[in-house]
Amino acid sequence: MTAAGRFGTRWGGVVAGWVNFLLPPACAGCGGSAGEEVRAGEGPVCRNCRLRLPRVPLPVCTRCGAPLGTGMAPSCLECEDWPELLASAYAASLLESPARELVHALKYQGWRGAGGFMGTEMARRAGDQVLKAHCVVPVPTSRHNLRRRGYNQAEVIAAALAAELGKPLLDCLERLTQKGTQTALNPMQRRANVSGAFAVVEGFADRLAGRRLLLVDDVITTGATIVAAARALGSGSPQSVTAYAFSRTVPISLDST
Ligand SMILES: [Zn+2]
Numbered sequence: 604m605t606a607a608g609r610f611g612t613r614w615g616g617v618v619a620g621w622v623n624f625l626l627p628p629a630c631a632g633c634g635g636s637a638g639e640e641v642r643a644g645e646g647p648v649c650r651n652c653r654l655r656l657p658r659v660p661l662p663v664c665t666r667c668g669a670p671l672g673t674g675m676a677p678s679c680l681e682c683e684d685w686p687e688l689l690a691s692a693y694a695a696s697l698l699e700s701p702a703r704e705l706v707h708a709l710k711y712q713g714w715r716g717a718g719g720f721m722g723t724e725m726a727r728r729a730g731d732q733v734l735k736a737h738c739v740v741p742v743p744t745s746r747h748n749l750r751r752r753g754y755n756q757a758e759v760i761a762a763a764l765a766a767e768l769g770k771p772l773l774d775c776l777e778r779l780t781q782k783g784t785q786t787a788l789n790p791m792q793r794r795a796n797v798s799g800a801f802a803v804v805e806g807f808a809d810r811l812a813g814r815r816l817l818l819v820d821d822v823i824t825t826g827a828t829i830v831a832a833a834r835a836l837g838s839g840s841p842q843s844v845t846a847y848a849f850s851r852t853v854p855i856s857l858d859s860t
Pocket residue numbers: 630631632633634635648649650651652653701
């Protein structure tokens with residue numbers, strides 16, 4: 604290295620050190636100092652938040668991953684009308700603190716790096732069905748959200764997950780309609796709102812035939828979005844669709860007890 608290069612590296616390090624001292628990198632989960640992890644470029648999440656990322660409480664439905672609470676129902680009401688193609692759904696965490704804050708940081712605060720952490724954590728918690736998939740398909744967002752946010756949050760997560768698992772990322776779905784946000788709607792309204800909202804992008808259908816697809820989203824709430832996306836993927840005749848989200852909510856029936 605030249606003397607000038609050594610000088611540049613040394614002063615670059617000093618400046619970075621002062622920036623870290625004056626503006627310590629904050630954790631996307633708790634807002635506290637994220638410490639050395641961020642300085643080493645590992646992601647915007649502190650060690651404490653990494654360790655306390657909540658898992659979905661057992662027992663869960665073996666098909667849709669919904670927590671069943673203490674009363675074991677003979678069949679799960681959440682997934683009884685799911686299409687056969689959608690074989691199963693999983694979530695790496697429960698949508699409680701700090702998972703909730705991470706999702707919020709990625710979706711509403713432009714904190715793209717949170718998505719990298721989420722995808723990596725999903726890879727770490729991946730089960731057999733996830734590992735068996737041939738390729739990773741992100742749930743698309745609307746054009747409006749893409750313009751506003753600058754990225755599709757599900758794609759950021761899916762890209763990190765695909766890279767960790769060594770599987771190809773297939774951005775093959777498009778969102779045709781967006782009739783407003785899903786947030787304020789009840790389960791039946793959510794289904795109506797997203798039904799028919801997705802289609803396979805022209806030219807991709809051939810690459811889906813006979814494949815096991817891993818459909819990735821940030822959060823599963825009622826399952827309406829992944830059901831609609833899986834139905835659209837059906838036009839490409841894949842072998843199966845497995846959905847995998849960073850986080851999921853507790854079904855309303857359990858939440859109110
Ligand atoms: Zn934290």
